[in-house]
Amino acid sequence: MSQVNITINGQTVAAEAGMTVLQAAQAAGIRIPTLCYHPDLPAQGACRVCLVEIEGERVLQPSCTFKVREGMCVHTRSPRVRKARRTVVELLLSDHPSDCTACARNGTCELQSLAEELGIREVRVKAEPPGHEVDDSSFSVIRDPDKCVLCRRCIETCTVIQSVSGLRIKGRGYDSVVGAAFDLPLGSALCVNCGQCINRCPTGALTEKSHIGAVWAALEDPDTFTVVQTAPAVRVALGEALGMDPGKIVTGKMVAALRALGFDRVFDTDFTADLTIMEEGYELIHRVTTGGVLPQLTSCSPGWIKFIEHFYPDLLPNVSSCKSPQQMFGALAKTYFAQEAGVDPAKMRVVSIMPCTAKKFEAARPEMNDSGYQDVDYVLTTRELAQMIREIGIDFETLEESGFDDPLGQSTGAAVIFGATGGVMEAALRTAYEVITNEKLEDIDIHAVRGMQGVKEATVQVGNLELKAAVAHGLANARQLLDRVARGEGGYHFIEIMACPGGCLGGGGQPIPTSMEIRKSRAAAIYQADRDLPIRRSHENPSIQAIYEKFLGKPLSEKSHHLLHTKYTPRTRRANQVATRE
Amino acid sequence: MAVQTLCCETSNQIDAIIERRGADPDSLIEILHAVQEEIGYLPCEVQEYVADRLGIAPGAVEGVVSFYSFFTTVPRGRHTVKVCQGTACYVRGGKRLLEAVSKHCGCGVGETSADMRFSLDVVRCVGACGLSPVMTVGDDVYERVKPTRVAEILAKYE
Numbered sequence A: 001m002s003q004v005n006i007t008i009n010g011q012t013v014a015a016e017a018g019m020t021v022l023q024a025a026q027a028a029g030i031r032i033p034t035l036c037y038h039p040d041l042p043a044q045g046a047c048r049v050c051l052v053e054i055e056g057e058r059v060l061q062p063s064c065t066f067k068v069r070e071g072m073c074v075h076t077r078s079p080r081v082r083k084a085r086r087t088v089v090e091l092l093l094s095d096h097p098s099d100c101t102a103c104a105r106n107g108t109c110e111l112q113s114l115a116e117e118l119g120i121r122e123v124r125v126k127a128e129p130p131g132h133e134v135d136d137s138s139f140s141v142i143r144d145p146d147k148c149v150l151c152r153r154c155i156e157t158c159t160v161i162q163s164v165s166g167l168r169i170k171g172r173g174y175d176s177v178v179g180a181a182f183d184l185p186l187g188s189a190l191c192v193n194c195g196q197c198i199n200r201c202p203t204g205a206l207t208e209k210s211h212i213g214a215v216w217a218a219l220e221d222p223d224t225f226t227v228v229q230t231a232p233a234v235r236v237a238l239g240e241a242l243g244m245d246p247g248k249i250v251t252g253k254m255v256a257a258l259r260a261l262g263f264d265r266v267f268d269t270d271f272t273a274d275l276t277i278m279e280e281g282y283e284l285i286h287r288v289t290t291g292g293v294l295p296q297l298t299s300c301s302p303g304w305i306k307f308i309e310h311f312y313p314d315l316l317p318n319v320s321s322c323k324s325p326q327q328m329f330g331a332l333a334k335t336y337f338a339q340e341a342g343v344d345p346a347k348m349r350v351v352s353i354m355p356c357t358a359k360k361f362e363a364a365r366p367e368m369n370d371s372g373y374q375d376v377d378y379v380l381t382t383r384e385l386a387q388m389i390r391e392i393g394i395d396f397e398t399l400e401e402s403g404f405d406d407p408l409g410q411s412t413g414a415a416v417i418f419g420a421t422g423g424v425m426e427a428a429l430r431t432a433y434e435v436i437t438n439e440k441l442e443d444i445d446i447h448a449v450r451g452m453q454g455v456k457e458a459t460v461q462v463g464n465l466e467l468k469a470a471v472a473h474g475l476a477n478a479r480q481l482l483d484r485v486a487r488g489e490g491g492y493h494f495i496e497i498m499a500c501p502g503g504c505l506g507g508g509g510q511p512i513p514t515s516m517e518i519r520k521s522r523a524a525a526i527y528q529a530d531r532d533l534p535i536r537r538s539h540e541n542p543s544i545q546a547i548y549e550k551f552l553g554k555p556l557s558e559k560s561h562h563l564l565h566t567k568y569t570p571r572t573r574r575a576n577q578v579a580t581r582e
Numbered sequence B: 001m002a003v004q005t006l007c008c009e010t011s012n013q014i015d016a017i018i019e020r021r022g023a024d025p026d027s028l029i030e031i032l033h034a035v036q037e038e039i040g041y042l043p044c045e046v047q048e049y050v051a052d053r054l055g056i057a058p059g060a061v062e063g064v065v066s067f068y069s070f071f072t073t074v075p076r077g078r079h080t081v082k083v084c085q086g087t088a089c090y091v092r093g094g095k096r097l098l099e100a101v102s103k104h105c106g107c108g109v110g111e112t113s114a115d116m117r118f119s120l121d122v123v124r125c126v127g128a129c130g131l132s133p134v135m136t137v138g139d140d141v142y143e144r145v146k147p148t149r150v151a152e153i154l155a156k157y158e
């Protein structure tokens, strides 16, 4: 990379050729306010908040798209820049609803903090908000287009990161609106519910469908027995939404907070993650030894499942029939646990704490009621849980740690790594190796499947089988891999796919902001949590051994099939239609 | 809104156009232009079909169609009536004129009358401010139009 020397506000700054002015300024520690720019996405140059003055240029230029040149003199603090930036922000505010106090993003909104940062006290032009209706048709994502600043981050996210391309901007100028094609309500449009757009929306224009009210109602009803499960990725991110630095493991505090909220039992989705490894591992062994359909594709990410249902319905036979850990948990809570504890499942409400908005859709899928009831009743995102903790004034940082309850609370290191891309693969390999070979796997850290590379591959010698594995996270990466599989290439046996970048730790329900750096800290915490656990292989979990002994029989038993496995729905690429089967 | 499937005649017409110009997303505007020439308008099922054929997202096609006022998603009438809503016309009765035309045609702005005779649009100033309010029918310009003259003017167009 060749070096370029520029000056910013009179200070000499060394930049790399090809960098934008914004990147050069950030590298030198000079702040330029932005709005449409997001570090995960290609720069849009749409909002003009990042304007700077460049000597020799007639007009102010957006620093997020303008490239550095040798000898360039940039001013970020000149009177012209300051005034133009204020005007731009005032114009953004001019037709924006002024109800911050009742907005889901109050406190995390970038428009709000921009207005605060610039000390905007008066908006010189005032226009009515366009008056679009709120679209709450989706199980996962709520759109409030009046709060949209047309930054296009959601469109880029849905297109570049997820390759769903479900969102578009329609019309021009004041009439522009962002939403699904042909004005379809999001609930009936092509959308996989991943919530990545929510995570990158700077304002309250995209938010999750909240279950907070329903969960309070269940908790405050003395006749309802409330059971909660927590996904692996929540424990390494919840702290962020409660004022802590990224990368803190807060498992014990999270459990204590859930008890303080009033849940009757605090269990762990990690337990059913271990169970998933047993069922999915045996399914893989079965497919490999009986000439079944290969490669086997993982099934724990509901955004990914809806993606393959829409875009690659022909590959559905490759998808593992295992339910996700969330749904396995729900089915067992209302059968096995209800039985053990003598609780009437009709009076039980199962709540999940998830890093994911697609889990809300998954819980509502009509087939997810094998316990005889809706298996999982409510799903809260990490953000929603943090909100509830704050509502009742729990001081999270000083909270004394607590442990999960039995019998659905014990788990292993193999389960906690489900939260990171490559984790399911690594956990499955730890177990499959030992089950097939009857030998101890010496080095259980399988580094080839870790890390943030979009598509990863590994070959592992398991007995006399050379097992070929691949891992993809983010649906655009998944698409690349699937196109190869569809062409019959790769020769893979097992493929792990997670809809979200970085895996669940980068899920659409995680604290905002999320960036590459933050995803890496959460991943580091997950692998630390794995190392800290006394048991690191799913098949060694005593509670898993117990549930097979007492209730399920063995992996892939009839009972397992009934409660823990599922079927998929081929859909078309046109909107949300379900493909008609001949 | 349910997304309909195309009848095969229309899809054949579109196929022929794409055949001639190549299934290249860079030619989207030209393709849409030709399709509109042939079919008359671009309803969402046509947009979706074009998107499929070019291997791009339906929203990308809709973005283009909704951006250029030349494209229309509803069938056009035989004559296009445009009522000026520029500042001069607006303050000198343009708004009432628009109401009268809309009432006469039985359709709103951007829509087409049920008998397919007229499509109604608005324009922002046609440069005849001194003679406001102004309306145009096809290439004909009518100046200082009182709402009471609307029926008489439109009667000339079949």
Ligand code: SF4
Residues within 6 Å of the ligand: A096, A097, A098, A099, A100, A101, A103, A104, A105, A106, A107, A109, A110, A111, A112, A147, A203, A204, A205
């Ligand atoms: S989106 Fe931001 S600025 Fe708009 S109401 Fe919500 S918090 Fe306030």
Ligand code: SF4
Residues within 6 Å of the ligand: A141, A157, A158, A162, A164, A165, A166, A167, A190, A191, A192, A193, A194, A195, A196, A197, A198
């Ligand atoms: S939830 Fe995911 S698929 Fe749906 S619009 Fe947002 S980014 Fe696209």
Ligand code: SF4
Residues within 6 Å of the ligand: A147, A148, A149, A150, A151, A152, A153, A154, A155, A178, A197, A200, A201, A202, A203, A205, A206
């Ligand atoms: S919905 Fe949010 S992310 Fe999408 S364009 Fe509007 S403000 Fe930006």
Ligand code: FES
Residues within 6 Å of the ligand: A033, A034, A035, A036, A037, A044, A045, A046, A047, A048, A049, A050, A051, A062, A063, A064, A065
């Ligand atoms: S941040 Fe540069 S134009 Fe929006």
Ligand code: FES
Residues within 6 Å of the ligand: B084, B085, B086, B087, B088, B089, B090, B124, B125, B126, B127, B128, B129, B132, B133, B134
């Ligand atoms: S305002 Fe109507 S012609 Fe100018």
